[in-house]
Amino acid sequence: MSSDLLEAGLATDAPETRVPITIERALSALAMAALCVITFANVLARYFTDYSFAFTEEYSIFLMVVMTMLGSAVAAAADRHIRITFVSDRLPAPVRRVTDTIAWGAALVMFGFLIWYGGRLTYDQWRFEETSPGLGNPQWLYTVWMPVLSVVVALRILGRMARILRRSV
Template structure:
């Protein structure tokens, strides 16, 4: 039970996402796996041959930014963003809905 429900206040209703989020989860997992693979391959090659791939840092940075955007989309779709709701918890239900709509914009 959430803190809002324990206090006897109604929570803001959350709709289920219209698009399945399995694609985003798969893209995030692939990006993370590629970062691990590229970094590991670079470490092994550098250790064995004293040669380093030139593209690993750029690709890893791009994939990390991509993973951040995918994670933000997943958090937004699942209503899981971090929020500080001290003031919003004290508002009436209409005020909460207004604040929720304002935060989406």
């Protein structure tokens, strides 16, 4: 992106992805809106009645996990994941490409673990019919989203790695 576009305000922050990240952004906005509504309702209920809604904690934790995973997918697609680039930015382009691929590979392995172990946890919760402590809902209904959204993040990481490897040396 040229500096002329940045100065003119014509540059967008949209990443060069084949699949647009609009879905992840919209779902995370919905999760944030739901979190704000139930938290605000709980505050109002506590203020006016001295009682709180018991369900808000369970749903709030669930919505925070969903927002975190969707945010990770957007960050992976946009190449905005937190990392220390002090050294890698000063490396020659071919070496930087290798270090970027290794870093994204490590992220892919980590999300692979989340897929595997999150799936096992979800399966165990379903098999043993665990229920949530506050509302008594099946616990796997909350947990299933961790491996599912980890797959989304892993796919975004694979897309980022493909763009890095296609980039000219």
